[in-house]
Amino acid sequence: xxxxxxxxxxxxxxxxxxxxxxxxxxxxxxxxxxxxxxxxxxxxxxxxxxxxxxxxxxxxxxxxxxxxxxxxxxxxxxxxxxxxxxxxxxxxxxxxxxxxxxxxxxxxxxxxxxxxxxxxxxxxxxxxxxxxxxxxxxxxxxxxxxxxxxxxxxxxxxxxxxxxxxxxxxxxxxxxxxxxxxxxxxxxxxxxxxxxxxxxxxxxxxxxxxxxxxxxxxxxxxxxxxxxxxxxxxxxxxxxxxxxxxxxxxxxxxxxxxxxxxxxxxxxxxxxxxxxxxxxxxxxxxxxxxxxxxxxxxxxxxxxxxxxxxxxxxxxxxxxxxxxxxxxxxxxxxxxxxxxxxxxxxxxxxxxxxxxxxxxxxxxxxxxxxxxx
Ligand SMILES: [Zn+2]
Numbered sequence: 001x002x003x004x005x006x007x008x009x010x011x012x013x014x015x016x017x018x019x020x021x022x023x024x025x026x027x028x029x030x031x032x033x034x035x036x037x038x039x040x041x042x043x044x045x046x047x048x049x050x051x052x053x054x055x056x057x058x059x060x061x062x063x064x065x066x067x068x069x070x071x072x073x074x075x076x077x078x079x080x081x082x083x084x085x086x087x088x089x090x091x092x093x094x095x096x097x098x099x100x101x102x103x104x105x106x107x108x109x110x111x112x113x114x115x116x117x118x119x120x121x122x123x124x125x126x127x128x129x130x131x132x133x134x135x136x137x138x139x140x141x142x143x144x145x146x147x148x149x150x151x152x153x154x155x156x157x158x159x160x161x162x163x164x165x166x167x168x169x170x171x172x173x174x175x176x177x178x179x180x181x182x183x184x185x186x187x188x189x190x191x192x193x194x195x196x197x198x199x200x201x202x203x204x205x206x207x208x209x210x211x212x213x214x215x216x217x218x219x220x221x222x223x224x225x226x227x228x229x230x231x232x233x234x235x236x237x238x239x240x241x242x243x244x245x246x247x248x249x250x251x252x253x254x255x256x257x258x259x260x261x262x263x264x265x266x267x268x269x270x271x272x273x274x275x276x277x278x279x280x281x282x283x284x285x286x287x288x289x290x291x292x293x294x295x296x297x298x299x300x301x302x303x304x305x306x307x308x309x310x311x312x313x314x315x316x317x318x319x320x321x322x323x324x325x326x327x328x329x330x331x332x333x334x335x336x337x338x339x340x341x342x343x344x345x346x347x348x349x350x351x352x353x354x355x356x357x358x359x360x361x362x363x364x365x366x367x368x369x370x371x372x373x
Contacts, residue, residue, distance in 0.1 A: 256277055
């Protein structure tokens, strides 16, 4: 979904990123504050003042969005989940949690943390307003806007459509009641799609009533939420499917072994070009040394292939994440995504049984899907 984001901070091991698309929304929010909102609310202010307070308010608004995501993330970490990053992008903020919560209780707490965080920020700015509203108008103006916008943020996120926070809360409640994650996700994401349609329709209505930018924005957000609801539902279905599969069903047992002391050139000529697959186990005397895959091979420039040994480009055994043949597909996938690797070896009692690539998983899921299993 996101392109290359800029890292601006690291909080408790979580990378805080800004996606380039965020600049668009930052500019829009700053513009609407500096050009419309503040001049209308405080006509006595100078243009410079409107823009200065506009920029500060806009920055603090996005800090609020970050704090909302941070609240989700810190609760997730407390629940034993791993959070990779928080990214600000055109539609707000997103926390990348490496896997979905495995119990309704966890999901409930993680989801409700964000809106509670936003309400806490609203309270904070309300207190600032109480302190300054008679003495410092600009500070009071910033505080007014931020307490209101954070309340709106909390309410909007509590709308009961998956994958918004409210939809997650709803899902956790249905999940708890029915013990059926699939059904709970179906209900919550269907509501999510309805909400998304409602946003799109109200956006179109606004466009025809003259509010072009605001209406267009509703349409975009509705479209984004609709996609997110669909994707999230499919992810759950996939995960359920992966739960029933074992590593031994996913692995290709006919992996090719290569020695660590052959050159990359030989690997290409003798193995890669002869249809022996794209991934190779590097083994010396039946002892696993590492894995080498097409991605590693591509990185070696043409001139260097002759002199570079496989041992120099492979992912060494120590860095490999292995699974055992009885592990579920879900475990396999989490191993693959946790370290962003393309394959894992399947090892039982120190013996390599097979190798699983991302593409194997996709192929088997597709097969199950096509056969209607
Ligand atoms: Zn949230």
